Amino acid sequence: MHDPAATPVMLVDDEAHLRITASQTLELAGYVPEVYESAEAALSALRADFPGVLVSDIRMPGMDGMALLREIRQRDPDLPVVLITGHGDISTAVEAMRDGAWDFLEKPFAGERLVEVVRRGIEKRRLSLENRHLKAELEAQQSTPGPRLVGRTPAIQQLASMVQRISQVETDVLLFGETGTGKDLVARAIHERSARGGKPFVAINCGAVPESTIESELFGHEKGAFTGAVERRVGKFEHANGGTVFLDEIESMPLSLQVKLLRVLQERAVERLGSNTLIPLDIRVIAATKTDLKAAADTGGFREDLYYRLNVVTLPIPSLRERREDIPLLFQHFIAVSASRSGLEAPPLDGHGISALLAHDWPGNVRELRNVAERYVLLGATCDYRLETLLQGAQKDSGELPLAQQVELFEKSVINHALVRYQGCVPDICERLGVPRKTLYDKLKKHGLKADDYRHIAETE
Known part of the structure; x- marks a missing residue:
């Protein structure tokens, strides 16, 4: 380059x-x-x-x-x-x-x-x-209050725009994305940018709560409602009153409980186990899934009526493979956070490191990238700060991209950062990258980038 x-x-x-x-x-x-x-x-x-x-x-x-x-x-x-x-x-x-x-x-x-x-x-x-x-x-990017969606690719910018828009209206939301894409971060961003930002944000992993206790966890119970219920318990929904309930891995919720969840969503009221009294709720519900709920509903694995109730607004969360040009920026963010937390020096990111990051397949998405960044800060000195060493084992499992594709991704990443840095100003970018104007325009067309998009971003920030 x-x-x-x-x-x-x-x-x-x-x-x-x-x-x-x-x-x-x-x-x-x-x-x-x-x-x-x-x-x-x-x-x-x-x-x-x-x-x-x-x-x-x-x-x-x-x-x-x-x-x-x-x-x-x-x-x-x-x-x-x-x-x-x-x-x-x-x-x-x-x-x-x-x-x-x-x-x-x-x-x-x-x-x-x-x-x-x-x-x-x-x-x-x-x-x-x-x-x-x-x-x-x-x-x-960190000047924005609350959780931040770090990245400049069109996919993440479109997601950030939708988060901002949805946070200003009262509607339930369904987040769809692979494991590790940051669905919990998006849910918190919607909550904190909304009028409910100062109220409770209650996150529930439906796949981690035992089926025998999930109903009590969500809806609460009265004293004596069942064996072991020695005192009244306020459920997660009631505790979140005025705020937001985040239901992660909603596809794991038992079918028997899905009926009661549908009733809560429709009536905006909850009934504790062992009680006949409805408690009014003022909540927003954000659900997240890594599976196709419509397909699950068609095969009987998920209630169809609950799917349509949740599917008022669906936000797809892009995988890291769909936004590879954001990888260096995200990695820099994570090593800065890890270095600050551990009190260690943030190691520099060189060209070989960027190439290694771009070549990796990232099956664990942003979560995997964050973990690698933390290891890079904590163990980097013992590995001579070489990301190739840290990624070596995982790279064998995920497969290495062809050289031509690695070069293209690296080139696109460099051009993308120049577009951001100079706010889409073509003469400045040509001088920074040392390429003629025609060459730059050819590369922009090749990578699907438009300088005007970056000028618009600069105006709206």
């Missing part, structure tokens, strides 16, 4: 012959040298998020290279600075590295040495900027 021909290198030296020789070397290697004869001129031309490397002589009239290094470190500590030292001036080189220089070149130096140092510095800069943009995007 990286195109060296589009990458600028700032070259600062007061000696004309060195400027000419070094700039010719860089041009032959495919870079774009920006030449300055003084540190002051280079600083005035330095722009935010400069994508390249700065190479400067140390001994210059006026501001010298060491002073230039210190000033750049204050402005942008991630910008790689390479300093050129005189022959045998080891103490100066050591001081420069201690002050944060990326590397140093000792005069006279070979052109190959200059190109190699610049190449490594530019790769470091690319990764630094990519992580910076990911973090900035996360901070922008």
Whole structure:
């Protein structure tokens, strides 16, 4: 994805012959040298998020290279600075590295040495900027109160739009998605963005509550209603009065209980076991399932009338495979959360790591991704921070994507982040990615991306 021909290198030296020789070397290697004869001129031309490397002589009239290094470190500590030292001036080189220089070149130096140092510095800069943009995007998304739907793909943006719309109206909702896609997060997002946000959110996993006690759990019971009922119990529905009830894995609810749930939904009232008194309820019900309830109803595995009662509004939750371009952003979010919770440093995410993430099949969806992120923070140092190592076992089970598909996914992810970063501004994106306008438009068409969609998102945030 990286195109060296589009990458600028700032070259600062007061000696004309060195400027000419070094700039010719860089041009032959495919870079774009920006030449300055003084540190002051280079600083005035330095722009935010400069994508390249700065190479400067140390001994210059006026501001010298060491002073230039210190000033750049204050402005942008991630910008790689390479300093050129005189022959045998080891103490100066050591001081420069201690002050944060990326590397140093000792005069006279070979052109190959200059190109190699610049190449490594530019790769470091690319990764630094990519992580910076990911973090900035996360901070922008995290400014939204309540649970956040992290991602920029059309699938997740459409879901976020529907969550916002549905949260403002009083209707029951059915969430449909694979295991681990975040149905509980979507349910909480709907609740907290609604007028019920300050009231109880009661989550019930219908597949985890024993069938013998689920009726009492949901509806409550009176003292003496059955053996062991030594005192009155308020059920989950009654406890959620004024708020939201989230019924996860609704397909696991026993058929006998589905009849009573249908009555609660229709009458908005509950009757405790052992009582003949109806208790009025002011609740919203959000149900979630990983199976096709209509198909289950057709085969007798789920009540058809309850299905149609729940199916007022159905929200499909996309799997991670359907939103692969969001994977790097989600992963960055999860490692930041895990690092904050554990007090450990959040490791950087490099190009090899992104490729490994995009190639994995993610059968466990977002939940699996979060678990891998937590292991990456906790065990990354022992694995040399290599995601390939952490994913190796799971990758054998899930199958590896062909190389061409991995490259396409990585390319689409990079373009997607550039679209977000520059809010759909094509000239800025072309400059950032180092591609001609026609090439960018061809790639946008190839990946089904539209710059206008990202301008619209920027306007509405």
